Each structure stands twice: as structure tokens, then as C-alpha cells.
Amino acid sequence: MFKKILIANRGEIACRVIKTARKMGIKTVAVYSEADREALHVQMADEAVFIGPAPTAQSYLVMERIVQACKDTGAEAVHPGYGFLSENKAFQEALAKAGIAFIGPDAYAIEAMGDKITSKKLAAEAGVSTVPGYMGIIKDADEAVKIASQIGYPVMIKASAGGGGKGMRVAWNDDEARDGFERSTSEARSSFGDDRVFIEKFVEQPRHIEIQVLSDGDNCLYLVERECSIQRRHQKVIEEAPSPFLDDATRKAMGEQAVALAKAVQYKSAGTVEFIVDAHRNFYFLEMNTRLQVEHPVTELITGLDLVEWMIKIAAGQQLTLQQSDVTITGWAMESRIYAEDPYRNFLPSTGRLVRYLPPAESDSVRVDTGVYEGGEISMFYDPMIAKLITYGADRNEAILHMRTALDQFYIRGVSHNIPFLASLLGKQRFVDGRLTTNFIAEEYKDGFNATDLPPEDPTVLVCVAATINHLEQVRAAQISNQMSGHGRQVGADYVVKFGDDVYHPVSISYDAKDGQWTVKTETASHTVESDWIFGQPLWVGTINGQVSVVQVDRAKKGIGYQLFHQGSAADVKVLEPRAAQLDKLMPVKLPPDMSRYLLSPMPGLLVSVDVVDGQEIKAGEKLAVVEAMKMENVLRAEQDGKVKKVHAAAGGSLAVDQIIIEFE
Structure with missing residues (x-):
């Protein structure tokens, strides 16, 4: 058996390999770029070797440096993980030539x-x-149309050297076949340096x-x-x-x-x-x-x-x-990929520091594979994966139940993440029934993902959690010493739980110290609540009518109250006394400022270029700027005709999400 292996990768897969090697008594060597100096896989490995600047083409894809790192550390074998050099024939041959085993x-x-x-x-x-399809070399668009017609529409046009969805087009007629061939070859040439494509029957459902x-x-x-x-x-x-x-x-x-x-x-x-x-x-x-x-x-x-x-x-x-x-x-197992991306902004990548990172506790039913830690950075240079959340159950329904609970427990702050989207997917009856196709997301989210796609939520859980948190707060306030005689805080029984701007739920709450239970009465039912939650804990874990519930609890960003997160949805919550609720209903709602005259950065990233100047007339669809994040360039275009009043940001600068780039007349 090997005594020492090198992992030619980063992130969660590098950490995953290190765990097994450690279990086998094998020493490990990590490699890292400038951006990964403090990365988790570097901390976990027995040794670490610096291999270059942050861009992958200058570090993780430079096979000569990895081979040299093996020689310098005495590593006898290399595990490539996935991506990077994992399917590179030349890398395997270079290792073999150096007398180093390739774990693959x-x-x-x-x-x-x-x-x-x-x-x-x-x-x-x-x-x-x-x-059924044509695997030969297709010389031009005319031949592509002829072949597609012979196979029978619909057809799939694919790049031969492709991967990750690049160089792929579905064609339903001759015109789409012609256009698809041209687009696929162009994408394949720019992405893989190989413009060969093939055509095959597109399988429906x-x-x-x-x-x-x-x-x-x-x-x-x-x-x-x-x-x-x-x-x-x-x-x-x-x-x-x-x-x-x-x-x-x-x-x-x-x-x-x-x-x-x-x-x-x-x-x-x-x-x-x-x-x-x-x-x-x-x-x-x-x-x-x-x-x-x-x-x-x-x-x-x-x-x-x-x-x-x-x-x-x-x-x-x-x-x-x-x-x-x-x-x-x-049994049954299920995996959700947790990414640093904003599902409410068309899944644009989100970079930055993980201010809080508390994954669910691992157990026989929950496993977390990750390459990050609290305080670490999600870099703009690499894949935005935060973690893989894997759950296990005796059957599929149990695996889904464990996954929904574990997602509620996954507490991430500092970057946007896709947990709301994952919660929505798991809540779809079609998913629960197992009626899946590769078109599932496109069919279920025709207009993209938004808050209305979250599971229909019975307000009971959040009403009960808000009421019990408020009760604890009132008890604590009543115990403050040296309160003015006759003016001490009284712990009431009747309150109104307010969600957002205009949803009010009257409640009555009492606490039985002997049984350690709250009774929360709403307009329609009475609920028994148990929890040992205390102030400062990010997760409220307890039972409501005997059912286990997990709710993430944050203080409200502005004003009083809380932000509660459950099954992907977020709710701004206040608990008011009945008279205060009556007056609250009369208060005018403050409207958000009109930002329609500004081009805002849709994500944190690098401003690659600004393509307009002050005073310039612009037309709808015209390119205004390019923002780069997570190795992707995003072109920002004008939504309508207009005139530039002022350019607020310069090319080469770093942008925060919603930062003003251009102001219009």
C-alpha cells in the first residue's frame, strides 16, 4: 500500500480523499494556489505545496508543477478527484513516466x-x-440539416469534446438544426479547442x-x-x-x-x-x-x-x-449540491466570506462533504460549491424527510446560497412522487425561481416559534433589576404576530413550567410547543404538536423583531401587543426607492469593461458593461432606449452586489 499520496485537486473532493487516506493510514499532500492558501484541504493534509496563482490555468491545470510536487514530497501516487486533470490522458502518462501511480x-x-x-x-x-445518430465528422450546416432530417426530429447536436452543457443544442426543424450546428461548433471551438460535433436522436421525457x-x-x-x-x-x-x-x-x-x-x-x-x-x-x-x-x-x-x-x-x-x-x-440516499449562488437573481454566483457556517450535525442519516469553514472565502476563481448534503433513509420518503430537515439546519450567512431553491424542489409533489425527467426544472420553473415557488407554508410553525421567542423575551425583560415601582415589564398572554407588512395572526400564549411546555392558541387551533432554545442560538429546534421543527432565527436587520427561515422561506416577524397591532395597521408603508434609472451590479465580481461614456445615447439591447464572477462573463445590456447621465464605476474595479455602475437620465 502507498505510504503517501498527493491530491491534485481542491475543495470538498480534496477533503473527501484526505479523510479516506487518513483512515487507511496514508499520508497526504495537498496542492494549492494563491487563492487557496488558507483553504480547508490545505489545513487537513499532512503536507501542502504551493503551485501558482489563483487562475486554474496557472496552477491546478499545470501538470508539470504537480508532478514536481510529487517528486519533492515523495508522494507515490496521485488522486485527481474530479474536474481539472482527472480525465487528462497526458497527465496520467506524465505521472507514469515519472514512476508515480495514477489513482484512476x-x-x-x-x-x-x-x-x-x-x-x-x-x-x-x-x-x-x-x-440513433450520426457519429462521423459533419463538414457544414447543410450536411447537418440533411443528417438531422434522416434521423428524424427532434435531434441533439453535441460537441464531441464537450462537457458541462457547452456546445449542446436541441433542434426541432431544419432552421434550428442549421443554427444549432453553427452555435455548437462555435462554442466547442472556444471552450475546448475542438469544433467537431455529432448529431443524435433527442429522447423526449x-x-x-x-x-x-x-x-x-x-x-x-x-x-x-x-x-x-x-x-x-x-x-x-x-x-x-x-x-x-x-x-x-x-x-x-x-x-x-x-x-x-x-x-x-x-x-x-x-x-x-x-x-x-x-x-x-x-x-x-x-x-x-x-x-x-x-x-x-x-x-x-x-x-x-x-x-x-x-x-x-x-x-x-x-x-x-x-x-x-x-x-x-x-435503504435510500439523496444528495443536494449547496452552491454560493443567488436563486432569486437567476442563480448568479455569490462570492465573499462565510460569516457564519454551521452545517447540520453528521449522523447515520446525514453526511456533509465540504471544503469550506466559517470565516473562509468563497473565491471568484473556482466552482461556487459550498458543500454536498447527503441524507439516508430506510426508503425514499425517509431520505427526503431527512433532507428537508437537514436543509433547515444548514445555517449559512455572508453569501447567498441555493437552499431556498433546493427546499422548493423537495416540496414539489411531482418530485415526491418520483416523476422526474431532465426537463423537470425547466417545466416546473418556467419563469425562473421566485418566492412563490417555495412550498405552501402553514403559518403554524413560524407563528408558534415567534410567540415562544417573544414570551422568553418578555420574561427576561420582567426580570431586569431596579425597575421603577409600578412600571415593571408585565408578561402578557395576548399578542399579535405580524409577518411582513400586512399579515397579522392574533395569539394567546401560556407556559407550564412543570411540563416545560407552551400552549399557543391561534384563531383556529391550540398548539403545544416544546423547545430548550435560548437567546443567541441560530437554530430553534423543538416540537410543535409532537412534530419536530427546525427554524433559523436572526435578529431583524432593521428595527425590532426577527427574521425566521424555514423550508427555504424567510419571514420578517414582529410580535406586538394587541393595541400596538391596531395602531400598526394604520402606519403608512415605506416604499423602496426607485432604482430604475441605475444599472446595478447583479453580483459581486470584477468589472471587466464599461462600454459607454457620460452623455452617450443608448439603444435597447446595447451592451453597457461586462461583469466577471466564478469564471463566467456576464454581459449587461440596456433594457430600453435612453441616455447615460454618469458612469459610476471604472473597469478593473471590484463590485459589490447592487453597486451602481451607470446612472441614466
């Missing part, structure tokens, strides 16, 4: 499966079901289901499947294992075909064969990922296997001690 497959498998056209040809030769394989070169197993259909812009959001759709016969057929493909390329390590599955359980090969997948934890939880451990053992020359009959499905 050989160069041949990486190369064969890395090209979508080659991989589909190999899959067909291995007897794997493939989508598709599910994305993948098979985990594990092979030592002789013995190859399939570790059942993962359902990855919940995607936004071809990026996975929620994954689960097993799939709520597959039956045993389909699972076996898919698994055996995945194994056949792995054997065809002499695969040796953990890998994933991805399929698209239609409404009738017909399945077609998509691609093979020759690395560890982001969503591997759900497979680990239902099989009891540590995939990273087996990758290390196989790379060290050990044989699998399992047979296919030993692989079983126990």
Missing part, C-alpha cells in the same frame, strides 16, 4: 472514453445500446441515470445506479440512489452493459457509465466518466462501500474482494 484508469481508457464520438463507436461494438462501475482489471462490478435527472442547464442539482424509476430487470441490463463497456477499454478503477432512459425504460449510452463522480456518496451509503478506498487499493495493485452477488441495495 490507464491512458487508453481515458482517451477512448474522453471523446464522445469514439466512445459511442466503442459502446456500439461492445453491445451497449446507443442513441428523458431521465439521466448512471451506473457506477468498479474494476480491478479482471473483476468488474456494477454498483447499481444513480438517478441524476434533476438538472439545471445540464448541471446536476439533486441526485439519488437507487432510481425511483428502474425495475430489477432494467437495472440488471444497464449494469451488464456498463460492465461490458468497461471491459472493452480494459477499465481499472471506479468509473461511471451514463445513460439516458425514456418513459418506457429504453436506455441509451451517453458517455463514460473515467473518474470519481461528484455524486458518489449516494452510492456509498446504499452499498456500504468506500469508493475512494477501493480506487486507492486498485491503484496499489490489490484485487477486488467482492463479487457481483455481494453488491446489494440497502
